Structures are given as structure tokens and as C-alpha cells.
Amino acid sequence: MDGGTAAVLPVLTIAEIKEHGTKKLPRVYQEYFNHGAADMLTLHDNEAAYNRYKILPRVLRDVSTVDPSTTIWGTKVSMPFGFAPAAMHCLAHPDGEVATSKAAAKYGIAMGLSSWATTSIEDVLSHGLGNPYAMQVTIMKELSISTSTIKRAANAGAKAILLTVDAPFLGLRYNEYRNKFDLPKELRYPHLENLDKSLTDSYGKHEQERTFGWTEALGYVRKHCDLPIWIKGVYTPEDVALAISHGANGVIISNHGGRQLDSVPATLDALRICAPAAKGRISIAVDGGIRRGTDVFKAIALGADFCFAGRLPIWGLAFNGQQGVELVLQIMLDEFKLCMGLTGTSVPDLTPLACGGSAAMDDKKNPENTIANVANESPIEHGQVEEFQISTKPYGKSTRRVMRPRHIQMMAISGAIGTGLFIGSGGALARAGPGGLFLGYSIYAVLTWSTFNAMGEMVSWLPVDGAFVVYAHAYLDEAWAFAIGVVYTVNNALIVASEISAVCSLIGYWDQSINNGVWVAIITSSMLALNAFGARIYGEGEFYFSIFKVLLILGLILMTFILMVGGNPSHWAFGFTFWDKPGSFAEHIVSGSTGRFLGFWSVFVQAAFAFGGPDYIALTAGEAQNPRRVMPRVFSRVIYRLVIFYVLGVLCVGILVPYDDPALTSGAKGAGSSPFVIGVTRLGISGLPSLINAILITSAWSCGIEIFYAASRSAYAMAIGGYAPAFLLTTWRGVPIYCVIGVWLVSLISFMTASNGALTVFTWITSIVGAGNLVIYFVFHITYIRFRRAQIAQGITDSQRPWFRRHQYYYSFASAFLYGLIVLTNGFEVFIHGEWSTSGFIFAYFALALFVVAFAGFKIVRRPKMAPLAQVNLMAGRSPEDWEDETSEPEPTTLTGRFNRRLWG
Template identity: 90%
Template sequence: MNDKKDAKNNIANVADECPVEHGQVKDFQITSRYHTKSTRRVMRPRHIQMMAISGAIGTGLFIGSGGALARAGPGGLFLGYSIYALLTWSTFNAMGEMVSWLPVDGAFVVYAHAYLDEAWAFAIGLLYTVNNALLVASEISAVCSLIGYWDQSINNGVWVAIITTSMLALNASGARIYGEGEFYFSIFKVLLILGLIVMTFILMVGGNPKHWAFGFTFWNNPGSFAEYVVSRSTGRFLGFWSVFVQAAFAFGGPDFVALTAGEAQSPRRVMPRVFSRVIYRLVIFYVLGVLCVGILVPYDDPALTSGAKGAGASPFVIGVTRLGISGLPSLINAILITSAWSCGLEIFYAASRSAYAMAIGGYAPSFLLTTWRGVPIYCVVGVWLVSLISFMTASHGALTVFTWMTSIVGAGNLVTYFVFHITYLRFRRAQMAQGITDTQRPWFRRHQYYYSIVSAFLYGIIVLTNGFGIFISGGWSISNFIFDYFALALFVIALVAFKIVKRPSMLPLAQVALMAGRSPENWEDEVAEPEPKTRAGRFNRRWLWG
């Protein structure tokens, strides 16, 4: 306990000693915005834990993994997701160190500004806000597709109106109400993926109407790796490589947790536990989830690419249908609707908070700083307006719109996580240059500096090659080129344009303001929490929610 108090005191001393000279304060304007906190710290550890899980478990796993299986085969899908899980683990660690050090509104936009420069902050803030506003529309399209599994007679526009209104209402009601709603929504999602994993095991050992213990049959016939675009070993490699963009859409990342930092209770205690625990749960859900997909369905099943409505496009539903199980697809479809709805709700929150971070940094109109009940209300309304793009499902197929959005958003996530690691590397270099030791850091992962170098390199390679299919003979498509590289182009254009117009420069490492010009009221709620007295309370804090 004394070690924790000493660490907190050391951090406070670091904050006092951070170089925030007159010339640097100008870089972190407007000062009054930084020292007048308008949002409220009302989100509890269980809210944040479930948000971290919920935001990353959605339609990308339950529906999108079917297309990835068809391209890569079960071995390619499993290998691709396993490697991407390691990248996600590294990204959680990097962001976790920064958030635990400085848990403030705006999170990674603030970090990019402080540890890189204003151009990087503007570019990543713009990309993230646009990317996630489009992702909200993607999840709404997925819900419409799922509802279409039962009834296609009602125009999708009706469902879009209902879903967008509900998301607006919950996000405008305050972080506590939103957190409670998301918490209970997420429980269904976690129970679904756990149930599907158990179901797969029962089915594969013979617990099905055909009493067929098929095990890993489909890994042998038609095989572990599919050929994609071209034939033979090159085609199998390309199938495996194509998994990464889909995985980037499906997995999510630490950004959802990071953006709750300014509204979390006791962030310096809670955040390290959230970051250290959540990633293991995600790896279990995702790696085991796609392993189940490859067990249930052969990659050459035409149903995987048929464009079926709703749960009909889910490899889990395709698998149980092949075994002659009736009734279960409708149950899965019902829970998938709550899953996609929940994921969209959380992404809506993330997009609104990143827009708020842009306003704090002076990169967006100042009226976006207006809060109501601690909620940046105009940011919420702005994301809602962008989400209305999902009305395209009224004239185009919902699954078609979902596929368009997946391409744009998956590539956008890759660019975002690349920037996270670049920011982290400079953050650590600044800490080392200013003599910050591990005992002064609230939470850290050993050797993360080197993990981030490797991670940034891999993210960069994947970003540049994610649209490889269009460069192969006969694959060129202007629309696909736009979908694959829109996010990268948006980020680069925003970065370069800001550099040309504003000409910001990076501060020397010894002068980087590690606390980003924030005062303690921004990064600590100063609530003294008593140690839990009961066994249940100790279990809850140590093992369950934090």
C-alpha cells in the first residue's frame, strides 16, 4: 500500500517538475479549457471492463469471419487472427502505459499533441472521428441485415430510424446511464460467444442430430489454407494476408478504454487493471472463436459468400444448419442483434469523445465543448448526423453497405494503431530523457518499447499492402482502391496540410511536457477509496472488475 502512495507522490512531483514554460503553454492552448473539467468521473470499473470487451466483440467475429474463412481457409484464418491478437496485445500495453500515466479527456489526441506535435494530433483525431462515425453506420447496417433474416417486407429505413434514435438517446443521457446500458447489453454478447464455443465442442465430438464426430475434418478436406486471387502457395499466402484487415475491423483496440479515461472513477487504480486483464479475455474469445468457425464450416461452402441475410451469413449459423439443427439460427440471430446494437452504441460513444478531444485541442469549433449533464452534447449530435449515412440501406442491400464500411474502417483502425505506437515510442523516449524511472510509472510492461517498434513496422506494412488484390492483373477497381486506401489518404493529407499551414515542430525530448499541461484535477478524481472489507469485495477488486 505504501508503495502505491509513494508512486502517486512521485507522479505528482513529476507533474510539478514537467517543463511547461511560457512557449510551451501556447502549444497546449486554450489553457482555460484544460483546467476547467466539464465531464464527470462517473464510470465504474465494471462499465469500463465490459466496454473494452463489448467494443471488440461484434459483427466482425460473428458475421465477417465467414468471408475471411472463404478467402484464407481455417488454418489461414486461425494463424492470421493469432498473429493479430499479439499485435493487439502490444497495442493495449502501449496505450495502457500512457493512459495510466495521464488519464484525461481526449486521451490519444492529447498524447499525440504533447508527445509528437499538433499536426499529428489533428490528423489522428480527424481520422478516428470520421472512421468511428462511419463504423456506427456499419453496425447499424449490420443490425438491419440481421432483422432482414426474419422479415424483409419492412423497409430498412424504419429500422435505421429506430436504432439511431436509441443510440442518440442513450449517449445523451449521461455517462453513468450509458455505461449501465452498455454493461447489460454486453453480457448477452459475452454469453453468446462462450455459448458458441461450448456448442462447437459438443457438435464436433458427435453431439449433433447426425451423431457425426467430425472433429477437424474440414481442416483436411478441403484443407487448411485456401487459395485467394492466384493459385498455389502464393494464393494461400495472399489468403492468409487478407485476414489482417478483417481482423482489424473485428478486434477493435484500446481506444475505447482510453477514451473513458476522463470519465472513469479512480483512473490511476482502475486503468492498469483494465488494460492488463481485458486483452487476455479478447484473445480467448477471438482466437477460440475463429478456431470454432474453421471447425464448423468448410471454406468452400458457397453459403459463406452468398450474401445471405442476417444470421444466414454467420458461419456459426451455416455450420449448425449443415448439421440439420433447427431453431438455433433464430436464437443466434436475436442475440446477434443485441451484439451489433451494443457495439454500435459503444462506437458512438468513442466517436463523440474523440470529437470532443478535437475541440479541446482547438482543432474543431469551440461550440463542441458545450456539455449537458457532463456529456459533450453537440459532439453526440454530430456523430448521430453522420450515422444517418446508414439510410443507404433503404436503397442498397444492408450487407452490401456493411461490406463497404468494413473495408474503410478496417484500414482506418490499422492506421490509428500505427500512430498509437509512434506516439508511445516518443512518450517513452521523453520519459527516459527526463529521468523518469519505472517506479514513477503507475503501470508498465517490460520491453514494451521494443514491442512497439516491431508493432509499428507490422502495422505500416499491413496498411500499405491491405489493397493488394486490386494491383494483381484483372483486379483493378477504383471503388475498391478508395475503400482500401481512403483512411491512409485522409490521415496523410490532414497531417501534411496541417504541417504546411501551421508549421508545428516537435519539442526536444527533454522539454516535452509529459503531463501535457494538465493539472491534477484533470487526471485524478481525488476520491479516497476504502479497502474492501468483505471477501466478495476483495474478489471483485482483485479478480473481477478492478
């Protein structure tokens, strides 16, 4: 078997080592080592998968020092690659596992030892003192065998236990049956000496204990040692989550070298599916198909912490014993270092999100082979073929681009118009007066315009699922992403509850005999249904709801004009009378100019609730058709919505009702609390309040549905980024169904309206939500500032930016300052002498406290760091193929097509 020295042979690749080494082995051993189960589809696909991904190099980066080292099992190793526990090395060379161990120790790499090794753990470790070794263990039906192996590994100095869990039955290995494969008599299994002779007669007849579940298996191993436990053979995000919940220290994505169940996806494809579930929670490695240093690079870029290969040392042994194994390692190390140098990155940067552009991407030339299609053809989540899929990559796509331009345009125009404007503005009028209300809304409209511009530029540049959570992660760090995701998800779930409470209050205008709980059940069920059946159905519903709301607000503005010029029963042309008497500015809490200023300042929190922001539009980017064309048009037109609907809307409120009208603060039911209805009623117009009430119900219901969508997609973004449980990644018909259900469950707090007044609950929630929006938009601008600085640092010119607003960089500084100031002072009322309210303090600063706790906690536990501006990944989660596809749609040729393109984008 000894083939001489490697130096005299022109062998430069692993493929050549395999070819020359395999020829030296008997046919029985060749087939044992190189073949797989059944038709060997998975065996071949394990290798082919690495050819489906390409590498994007970065240039002009400091690569004077290329360090491929990393750490595993508490020990530094020369590269993120090691030897998997493969059985019977002595079949390939007499020195077997000892030669492999010596080579591994010389190159400083990790090595796993099989329970079916032909050399004992004690002998193997004696030749690699200080090197990290792990013992592979299968919990056999004869538990004493496994117990002995675990204890021997711990006593010998192993660093971890690799618990193999994918072999309760042996795979369909035709070659072993035909060849009647068995171990030669001169060799033995030193870890299986107590195995019953009837089982040692044939290697393939051993049995794994089939009754153990997660609790029993990990409990059994822990009972006999305290070494870290890595689960080998994991293949789905659900099992990754179970490994985490049962306290495992690592998982290895492995299909047993294609030797167990044939037709499962390649290990690299499974890694891409499982990596988001493991991110930041548990170490994840991949074993299978690795044949080059570039393969290691791709696996790490797609989410692995470490890579293993079991056949490579076998081929090296067969080729030239220990020297052959050393040659294998030298080739792998050289190729990996070269790849790092030519891509301008390092091992810590090789993550799916923060690898500085050095990410593995889909193969555009063979789109039928991309991970999404493979997953569809060979789904791995409970056998569901069409209905369910798992997100295929961090910040990647599992949702579908089905929302049309007209859906998004109408949502942007009127989506957030709801009870904040139609009902909440009445309380703001009472505190600030018509002048204070108009001025406050006008200033806040400018702030909102700036926020839309900042978010619009980022969304147009990078329209992905998760939007601002992705941006905060990529342009700031993970702590910012986690904190903003938590606050946003909680905030929007509360908004849904507030809109439901408002609808109940509006219905109570007509009939208070029916308990609010009945209406809550009906409303929440309808919101759940509309959001559960796909973005297209949701978008279609919101399109018509939005048209209805546009007609409503335009109708109210027109009605106000007609009434103020005398078109009312008394023909009173009152004009701006109420701006003169009782006045333009109300005194709030204290008298004089200070009181008038406090009244004006109090408008901002209510405006923050009423206006909404760009967040819900940004979250549609991942499900929008042609987002890089459509989104710029959506964001550029938002100024019309702000001026016409909000600024003119509150101008009408101040015209119709004097700020000292007691009805504004009486807590009247339904439309009776709306300043529009109060004004109409005072003018003696009958019948109209009921009509307005019906219209307001539709508006609030619509707004709740839209925010429901936003809350579910932000929860999905959290799961994509690895900040929420992996099961939230599950989609049904392109809908993140568990995220939708989660938001629905939170919305059930609106059942409080059954015992507390609906308007009371509405007021509680709006106090929290308004402050929460201010925190969220503050972070948006901080994210934008760093995004823009990174673009400048990386030489991105204006011609490369799909859409931008000139001087937005400076607007964002001013906006962030104002948002921050309002956040800190929004609870000023409780600090004025005699005005203290514990509940008021909590409502005012709950969102800020939640953000600080989430941010600080993440920083302390995970200690993330911001990437240097020149290395910020501006392409986070985005493949060039998607980029090109979304900008390459041809111009429509028909008259209708051109009209729709001009109207909607």
C-alpha cells in the same frame, strides 16, 4: 501631482505605487479610477482570480538566457504585456497619455489609446515612433464621431483597432453618480470634438450604437480602414467563435475593469474558458486584474497570447508622471523575467499544453474557488445554471467521472465484439481457409495485445479527456493530433453506420417486407438516446449488453465443441475434418503457395475491423472513477479477451464450416451470412438459427452503441484541443451533446440500406474502417515510442510508472512496422493483373489518404514543431490535485467492497 523622482522612494511593488499614487489624487478621481460597478464584486475578483492559480516550476533547465519578448500587431515587444486603453490619463498627471506613451516606447511595449483620451492619437504616436499602438473605438450612435476616430487612427499610424463591444449601456457606477463626475474644463476629448454638447456634459451619458450586430459592426470598421480588428469585451467561447467567423483578428477578454456588469466571472476565469475556442484560430488577450509579472505568466500559461492592464499606468502617472510609469514597467518586466527564469520556460512555451510543466493550476487549499465551481455558481453560457457548462481548459474536464470499474472492465472484455467476428469472419474464412484465418487472427491478436499495452501505459499515466489526441499533441505535435483525431472520428462514425447496416441485415433474416429505413430510424434513435443521457447510463447499459455478449461467445464455443464431438442430429464427430478437406489454407486470386499466402494476408484488414483496439477504453479514462487504479487492471486483462473470444472464436468458425461452402459468399440475409449459422444449418439443427440471429442483433446493436460513444468523445477531444469548432465543447449533464448529435448525423448514412442492400453497405464500410483502424494503431505506437523516450529523458523511473509492460518499447517498434506494412499492402488485390477496382482502391486507401492530407495540410498551414524530449510535457492537461485524488482512495473494509475491488478494480 508630481511626486519627485522614483529613485529616492522605497517603492518596490505595484501595490505600493497604487497606494502612494492614489493618495495624491482628489477623492473624486480616486474613486473614478479605482472603483467599479455596483458592489464591485467583479472588480475585486479580477485581482483575486490570479491568487487561485499556482505555478509549477521546472528545474535543471538552461536559463542562461531569459527572453520575455514576443510580437503583437506585427511588431516585436519586450514582453507579452501592454497598456490597455484607459480614459483620461491627464486626470492623474498633466502629461497624461504623452507621458504614458514615452514610457511605453522606452520599454518597447504595446499601448492602447482610449477614444475618451485627453490627448490626441497624433500627439501620442509622435512620442513613440515604431512602437505598436492601437486605437480603442466604440461605435457610437453618432456614427460620424466613430468614423472620424477610426480614420485618424489609421492616418496617424496605429497598428490595430480595438473595438469595444461591452458597453451598449453604462454600468451601475455609483461613485460617478454621487460625485457628479465630469471632465475639468481645462481638459478635452480630442477624438470627440463633434460630440453633441448634451452628451459631453456628462461622460456617463454617451451612447453606443445598440442596433449593430457582428456583421454590421465589423463591416462598419472595415469600411473606413484596413487595420486589424480586435474585439474588446468578449467573454464566452461562442462569441470567440463568432469573432473568428466574422474575420476579426483578435479578441480581448475584458469586463471593462469591473465597471460594467457586476458579478460576471473574473477575466482570468473567462480566459480559461475561452482559450480553447481561440487556440490557433485567432489571437486572444486578457485585460483585467493584472498586478504582477507572475500574473502575466499565469495568464499566458492559461492560454492568452497577450495581457493588458489599464489602471497600472494611471497609478504610475499619479505617483511620479512618466518616471512612475517607467517604474511600473520595470517592476512588471523584472518580475516576469524572474518568473520565467525560476520556472525554466520561455514565452513561446507558455501554453496550456506545451509549457513544459510551467502551468497555472487550481488552488487545492481552496477547492471552492476553482474555476469549475466558479463557473457552476456564475455560469456564463446563456444563463444556464446547472444543465450546460463549457470546457474549462484545454485538455481539461467538463465531462464527469461517473463510469464505474465494472462498466469499464466489461466494455474492455467484450465491447468491440460484434458483426466483425460473428458475420465478417465468414468472408475471411472463404479467402484464407481455417488455417489462414486462425493464423491471421492469432498474429493480429499479438499485435492488438501490444497496442493495448502501449495505450494502457499512457492512459494509466495520464487518464484525461481526449486520451490519444492529447497524447499525440503532447508527445508528438499538433499535426499528429489533428490527423489522428480526424481519421479516428470519421472512422468510428462509419463503424456506427456499419453496425446499423448489419442489424438491418440481421432483421431481414426474418422479414424483408419492411423497408430498412424503418429499422435505421429506430436503431439510430435508440443509440442517440442512450449516449445523450450520460456516461453512467451508457455504461450501465453496456455493462449488461457485455455480459450478454460474453455468454453468447462462450455459448458458441461450447456449442462448437459439442457438435464437433458428435452432439448433433446425425451424431457425426467431424472434429477437424474441414481442415483436411478442402484444406487448411485457401487459394486467393492466384493458385499455389502465393495464393495461399495472399489469402492469409487478406485476413488482417478484416481482423482489424473485428478486433477493435484500446481506443474506446482509452476514451473512457476521462469519465472513469479512479482511472489510475482501474485502468492498469483493465489493460492487463485484455489478453484473456483476445485469446478466448477472438482466437478460439475463429477456430470454431474453421471447425464448423468448410472454406469452400458457397453460403459464405452468397450474401445471405441476416444470420444466414454468419458462419456459425451456416454450420448449424448444414448439420440439420432447426430453430437455432433464429435464436442466434436474435442474439447477433443484440451484439451488433451493443457494439454500435459503444463505438457511438467513442466517436463522440473523439470529436470532443478534437474540440478540446482546438481542432474542431468551439461549440462542440458544450456539455449537457456532463455529455458533449453536440458531439453526440454530430455522430448521430453521420450514422444516418446507414439509410443507404433502404436502396442498396444492407449487407452491401456493410461490406463497403468495413473495407474503409479496417484500413482506418490500422492507420490509427500505427500512430498509437509512434506516440508511445516518443512518450517512453521522453520519460527516459526526464528521468522517470519504473517505480513512478503506474503500470507498464516490460520491453513494450521494443514491441511498439515491431508493431508500428507491421501496422505500416499492412496499411500499405491492404489493397494488394487491385494491383494484381485483371483485378483492378476503382472502388476497391478507394476503400483500401481512403483512411491513409485522409491521414496524409490532414497531417500535411496542418504542417503546411501551422508549421508545428516537436518539443525536445527533455521538455515534452508529460503532465499535459493534468493537475497534481487530480493526480493525488485518484490514487488516494482508501481500501474498502467490507467483504463486498473487497470482493468488488478484486473483481473489477
